Amino acid sequence: MSEANNPLIDPAWLAEIRRDMVRFAGLQLRDETLAEDVVQEALAAALSGAREFAGRSALKTWIFAILKNKIVDQIRVKARTTNVSALSAEEESMDQTFDSLFKANAHWTPAARPSDWGDPAESLRQQRFWAVFEACLKHLPENTARVFMMREFLEFETPEVCAELSISTSNCNVILHRARNGLRRCLEKNWFVAGEQPC
Amino acid sequence: MLSCKEATRLLSEGQDRPLGVSEKMALELHLLMCRGCTNFGKQMDFLRQACRGYLSRRKPGEDAD
Known part of the structure; x- marks a missing residue:
């Protein structure tokens, strides 16, 4: 199979998938140039093999599997020079915000009590939900996002994430909790409450 | 008795x-x-x-295979 004679691949489809790949890599690497490079490598590797695919979604899955591997390689390189457990000002402020959701007895303040999001499948079907979801992911601090996305998007088990990034299990748990709480608050504010308004 | 804060961690x-x-x-x-x-x-x-569904979300104009 080559790019030229594969009926599944047309320039418009390729351009679209490339955009998706750059966005996906960018969310995790937080470096546009690096994201572009990784996508280029992944596409070249994915399209050079002599494999056949039953359809576009199978091909897309294959391309993203290769992309995930390339992203992991880059994260490994980065992990050697960054201290993931160092707390940034943004992360400290997220922790303070989290503390402010609770009364002195560590129970929710009435205003901060998590609400019922109804049928989540309904949101997942809507285009606009995914735009808000991406914006919320982008809004997470870099290291927090990296740990979270390794766990949830690259689908590492938590002990593997800790090992790859050389952080302790308890620190890993703290970071994942911070990410999840940040993300759920962002979605609650910008989608589950705001998203229902017609303007 | 567990506090809400502890419950969120679990x-x-x-x-x-x-x-x-x-x-x-x-x-x-x-x-x-x-x-x-x-x-x-x-x-x-x-x-x-949502995270698991992110990559397989359907785009406008995308047809099923």
């Missing part, structure tokens, strides 16, 4: 490892009485679902 960790018997029991007792944490737990499940 609900997050429950996404990463099987909780121990006593953790599970404390959490279940708490959830029986706490609407906020029950919602928090459902929101954790929702996040997992």
Whole structure:
């Protein structure tokens, strides 16, 4: 199979998938140039093999599997020079915000009590939900996002994430909790409450 | 008795490892009485679902194979 004679691949489809790949890599690497490079490598590797695919979604899955591997390689390189457990000002402020959701007895303040999001499948079907979801992911601090996305998007088990990034299990748990709480608050504010308004 | 703050930690960790018997029991007792944490737990499940569905979300004009 080559790019030229594969009926599944047309320039418009390729351009679209490339955009998706750059966005996906960018969310995790937080470096546009690096994201572009990784996508280029992944596409070249994915399209050079002599494999056949039953359809576009199978091909897309294959391309993203290769992309995930390339992203992991880059994260490994980065992990050697960054201290993931160092707390940034943004992360400290997220922790303070989290503390402010609770009364002195560590129970929710009435205003901060998590609400019922109804049928989540309904949101997942809507285009606009995914735009808000991406914006919320982008809004997470870099290291927090990296740990979270390794766990949830690259689908590492938590002990593997800790090992790859050389952080302790308890620190890993703290970071994942911070990410999840940040993300759920962002979605609650910008989608589950705001998203229902017609303007 | 578990506080809400502690319950959120267990609900997050429950996404990463099987909780121990006593953790599970404390959490279940708490959830029986706490609407906020029950919602928090459902929101954790929702996040997992959204992350898993992110790459396979259908785009406008994208046809099924």
